Amino acid sequence: MAFIDYYKVLGISKTASEQDIKKAYRKLARKYHPDVNPNDKTAEHKFKEINEAHEVLSNAENRKKYDAYGEHWQNAEAYEQAKQNQEYQRRAQARSGGYSEQDFSDIFGSMFSGGSTRHREVKFKGHDYNAELQLDLKEVYTSHKRTLTVNTKNIRITIPAGVENGQIIKIKGHGGQGINGGPNGDLFIQFSIINNTKFKRDKENLYTTVNLDVYKAMLGGELMADTFDGKVKLTVKPETQNLTKVKLKGKGFPKYKKEGQFGDLYITYQLQIPTNLSEKEKELIKELQNLR
Structure with missing residues (x-):
C-alpha cells in the first residue's frame, strides 16, 4: 500500500493545532461525505482517506508516532522494542562474542514482514x-x-x-x-x-419553568404542564409564591443503561402579573389592597 501523507490529505501543515485539524476534517468530511456524493467512488475513497487522517492526527499519541515513523507509525512500539533488544544483544556480543551481524538482522527483521523464517512475526492490534x-x-x-x-x-x-x-x-x-x-x-x-427543548438536563434530572397566573397562585387550583413525554395535571396550593419549586418524581430523563429507571422533573413556578387592567379590575384590586 502506498504511503499516504495525512497532513496533505487534510490540507494542513505539520505544525497545525488540534483545532486546525478538527476544522479541516469537518470541512472536508462534509464535502466528500457519501450522502452528498452518492455512487461517487472517487469521493468515497477521498472520504475514507480523510477519516483515516483525522483518526491518526487527532490523537496526540498517535500523531507523535506518525511524525516519527510515518507509514510505520502503528509499529512504533515494536520498532522501539526491537532497537532496545538489538542494543542489548550487541552488548551481549561484546561481552561474549555469541552473535553475528546476521543474527541481529534476523532479530530485528522478525518483527516485520521479510524477516527471518526462524522467528515468528509479531501480531499488532489495528489502530483505533x-x-x-x-x-x-x-x-x-x-x-x-x-x-x-x-x-x-x-x-x-x-x-x-x-x-x-x-x-x-x-x-x-x-x-x-x-x-x-x-x-x-x-x-x-x-x-x-x-438540546432544542425547553427542558434543562442535568444527568437524569430535568428542569423547566411553568407560568402561573396570580389568581391561581393566590387561590390555588389546577393547571396542565408539559413533561418530556406528555402533559400532566398539577395541583397548585393556595398562596403559592413566585419561584416555588415542585418535584415530579420519575418524570425526568432515563438513567443510562438502567432499564425503566428515570430521574425527576423539577418545575419552577413563574408568577405572571396581569397587564392591561380594566377600571373595574383596578377598583377590585384596590379594594383588596385596603382589606390587607
Missing part, C-alpha cells in the same frame, strides 16, 4: 478509530438503533437511552484491521447532544 455522532436530546430519550458509516463500512449499533453529551462509548473490533493476524482496533464514538 474515533467518530463523533450528533443527536437531538429527544433522540436519546429512548434506546434506538442507528447505522453509522465508518470508512465506507456500515455499522449497526444500539444507542442506549440516557446517553450524555460528550460521552464516549467503545464498539469493540470496529477499528483498523490488525497486522499479522492481530486483533482489529476499536471504534470510539463521542456523542454531541443538541
